[in-house]
Amino acid sequence: MNTSTGTDWESLYQKNETHWDKGEASPGLVDFLREESLDSTGQVLVPGCGMGHDARAWANAGFVTLGLDISPTAISRAQALVTVEATLNFRQGDFLNDVEHQGYDWLFEHTLFCAIQPELRGAYVKAAARCVRRGGNFLAVHYLIPDEDGPPFGTTREEVCERFANDFELLRDWIPRSYPNRTGLERMFYWRKK
Ligand SMILES: C[S@@+](CC[C@H](N)C(=O)[O-])C[C@H]1O[C@@H](n2cnc3c(N)ncnc32)[C@H](O)[C@@H]1O
Secondary structure: OEOOOOEOHHHHHHOOOOOOOOOOOOHHHHHHHHHOOOOOOOEEEEEOOOOOHHHHHHHHOOOEEEEEEOOHHHHHHHHHOOOOOOOEEEEEOOOOOOOOOOOEEEEEEEOOOOOOOHHHHHHHHHHHHHHEEEEEEEEEEEEOOOOOOOOOOOOOHHHHHHHHOOOEEEEEEEOOOOOHHHOOOEEEEEEEEO
16 A cells, blocks of 8 residues: 555556556647747656656656656556656655655646545645745646546646645646547646745
8 A cells, every 4th residue: 555645556557457547648748848948957857657658758858857656666667668768767756755856947747636635635735845946847737527536536726726826826727638538627737936
């Protein structure tokens, strides 16, 4: 059991019960990286990276990227798919408790916030605020579904805005292009650390 989340993610990976994994990066992230003129000198943290598709997209865009996941099997599968070794690393760890580096330029969220137990969302916000440097960026793809029995656990735009607004300034939020079965259910949030 991965105790901080209440879900045995490692066992799900070992049994290949990984229905959330689409084998490719989030379409919203792909579009964002293509459309924005970003300075790729920054360091990126992708917590809850799973098999690393989003982390690979950041590294392919030129960023030094760390993918972190609580499941050792997810991490070894992500490592096996690495093609840009110079700028991409993966490590096993708990985002809520194990991130020592506090100067990330970018934090990228994709279905981790909705995967943890809702009572841990306060700890998630603290971890996010700790690891991004002042003036750094937090880009999130949130899954806005009503479900109370999760994971995934539901959330709303209002909850997301309320929880992160103390530590981050919202630059913009929008409905992104999504995987076919999530169309209209995702919302991206682009925040700057205060
Ligand atoms: C729904 S999956 C999403 C994976 C990936 N972001 C994707 O969209 O394909 C949630 C991921 O978060 C990981 N996870 C859950 N709790 C975590 C924690 N406290 N710290 C780091 N990773 C965690 C799980 O092992 C799983 O890979």
